[in-house]
Amino acid sequence: MIELQLLWTALVLYVVAGSAAIFSVVWRRRPERLVLTLMAAGLALHTASIATRWERLGHGPYVTMFEILSSNIWSLMLAFAIAFWRLPAIRGSAAVVMPILFIMMGWIMMADPGDGSLPSSYHTVWLFIHIGFGKVFLGATLVAVGLAGVILSRRTALGLRWFERLPEDVRLDDLAYRCMAIGFIFESLMLVAGAIWAQDAWGRYWAWDPLETWAFLTWLVLGIALHARVTYKLSPRTGAMLVVGVFIVAFLTFFGVPFISTTPHKGAV
Amino acid sequence: MQQPEQLTSLLESLASLKLTLVALVLFAALVVLIYVRDDLPSALLAAPLGLLSANLLAAILGNRSFRRQAALLVFHLALLTLVLLLAASRLSYLKGSLELTEGEEFTGTLLESDAGPFHPIDTLRALRFGNLGFRIDYAPGPLRQGIRNQIEIRGPGAVPHRIEITDQKPLILSGYRFYPTGNKGFAPSFNWQPTGGGEARIGTVHLPSYPLHEHGQAREWTPPGTALRIWTMLEFKETILAPDRWSEFRPPKEHRIVLRIGAQRWELVPGGIVDLPEGRLEYRGLRGWMGYTVFYDWTIPWLLAACLVAIGALGAHFWSKFANKPWNA
Known part of the structure; x- marks a missing residue:
């Protein structure tokens, strides 16, 4: 199928872009334009793949695990590509971000690309709004975790050498905090849009189902991380560890719950 | 001091x-x-x-x-308002379920309900609407598509009029939201005439949800004013929801109703009669029943408003905090 050929080609371009980014950090070269071009080309093909599948099935990429992974690899790559393009100073963080995306790319290659059926409760514009806000949240968190990874790597001599061209830890920490703040806004919007959708679809705005509970926990953990910064004037290292903690909880929410549960949202099927 | x-x-x-x-x-x-x-x-x-x-x-x-810090203060005040509204919600909400046969009127009674201690239940009891029938298409699989349920609103104080409700468009009466659900099935209808000339009663038996309990279409029930336990089963050979093509939920064109009381057994088609010492049971025909959920929470629009104010204020706070220093500094 053309959609799969497009997707696999896009993944290859992402992997080449990521590998080039990692090599540029290790060997202290600057093939940044090449990396950005490869990312953009991969995104173009990936967009075509998602659009082709959407046209064929009549619904967007949010039903099966394969579709959830595909759409999130796309949105995360887009978020990071924008950060890579607009914030040249932090381009080296690609060496941290891309391996995370490689894990998801490996996962999607093992996922069943078969068709899924769209539950009737998914026929609502609030689904798009809810998912859209969630993707912005996760994208912002991914950029933050890239910066946090750089700060934490710098605790080692190797990391210090690899990431010497990036701004100092305090500056990276400030940027990560900004990303987390954006993430908090969009996670909040995602929860509200999800509650509106749930009220329409299942007659209740909140029911503590697995995905609601984990999404709320992510919001709480993010709130705790932001509050801890204000309360304790944290060092960049501690701040970075909190960012990584938030990202892990968010990752479990976005991919762990749909992977484990057949009905992550009560009544979804 | x-x-x-x-x-x-x-x-x-x-x-x-x-x-x-x-x-x-x-x-x-x-x-x-x-x-x-x-x-x-x-x-x-x-x-x-x-x-x-x-x-x-x-x-x-x-x-x-x-x-x-005005924006930060508004954010936190909105959070405080949210907590108060959630408390009010828990004290006055109602959620429940009901089932209505096609043609039946809702008379304020729920099958199951869960309500806050200050919920004004009398408002619900006064509501009236009728289930005029529903249509549910199934894609190959079979996979349920959207529900289209015809409803007649009848009161109190309302001019009777018809509307269509769907999965995402509930019937809203006095703040109560009635949602049709995928929980629906077949309902054999009976006429019960007690021996000795008492008042005849018409009633329906809601068989287990279809197609969820496709192979268990039987239920026991008791005619009014008796101690009889009548086991009732629907039998038909037709495939209603085909796995390989589009179909529609509907009663089978040909069917039989099997009745059992102890060792006695009868098979009825519409119009069939069973004479018992306690009375005469006439099978009138097969209809559909629809399960509804009902939800009441007057705080919903206020909760939404508080959430939006909170998020807007937080956004303004972060904007003012970060605007002074560019991202690329």
Whole structure:
């Protein structure tokens, strides 16, 4: 199928872009334009793949695990590509971000690309709004975790050498905090849009189902991380560890719950 | 003279940011605990929420610099409003379920319900609407598509009129939202005439949900004013919901109703009669029944407004905080 050929080609371009980014950090070269071009080309093909599948099935990429992974690899790559393009100073963080995306790319290659059926409760514009806000949240968190990874790597001599061209830890920490703040806004919007959708679809705005509970926990953990910064004037290292903690909880929410549960949202099927 | 100082000291302790963190961690821990253990009520969350509210109130009262940051203050006030609204919601909400046969009128009775202690149940009991019938298409699989349910609104004080409700478009009456659900099935209808000339009664038996219990279309019931236990089963050979093509939920064109009382057994088609010592049972025909959920919560629009104010204020706070220094500095 053309959609799969497009997707696999896009993944290859992402992997080449990521590998080039990692090599540029290790060997202290600057093939940044090449990396950005490869990312953009991969995104173009990936967009075509998602659009082709959407046209064929009549619904967007949010039903099966394969579709959830595909759409999130796309949105995360887009978020990071924008950060890579607009914030040249932090381009080296690609060496941290891309391996995370490689894990998801490996996962999607093992996922069943078969068709899924769209539950009737998914026929609502609030689904798009809810998912859209969630993707912005996760994208912002991914950029933050890239910066946090750089700060934490710098605790080692190797990391210090690899990431010497990036701004100092305090500056990276400030940027990560900004990303987390954006993430908090969009996670909040995602929860509200999800509650509106749930009220329409299942007659209740909140029911503590697995995905609601984990999404709320992510919001709480993010709130705790932001509050801890204000309360304790944290060092960049501690701040970075909190960012990584938030990202892990968010990752479990976005991919762990749909992977484990057949009905992550009560009544979804 | 020491009282104001003690009060100030107490207020400072209560307004502590460290206490905020402790309460947030406690909140998160309780959410996990309640999620893992089904036997724990979500009402336990009131404890950390109460602590956070007290902490926030103390901070607003005692911290001048906090009050000076307008956007941050509005964000936290909106959070406080959210907590109060959630408390009001828990005290006055209602959620429940009901089933109506095609042609039947809702008379204010629910099959199951769960309500806050201050819910005004009399309003629900006065509501009237009729289920005029429904249509549900199935894609190959079979996979349920959207529900289209014809409803007639009848009162109180309303001019009877018809509307269509769907999965995402509920019937809203006096703040109660009635949603059609995928829980629906077949309902054999009977006429029961008691021996000795009592009043004849028409009733329906809601067989288990279809197609969820496709192979268990039987139920036991008791005719009014008797101690009889009548086991009733629907039998048909037709494929209603085909796995390989589009189809529609509908009663089978040909069917039989099997009745059993102890060792006695009857098979009936529409118009069939069974004479029993307690009375005469006439099988009238087969219809569909629809299951509804009902939800009432007057706080919903206010909750949404509080959420949007909170998010908007937080966005404004972060904007003013970050606007001074460019991202690429």
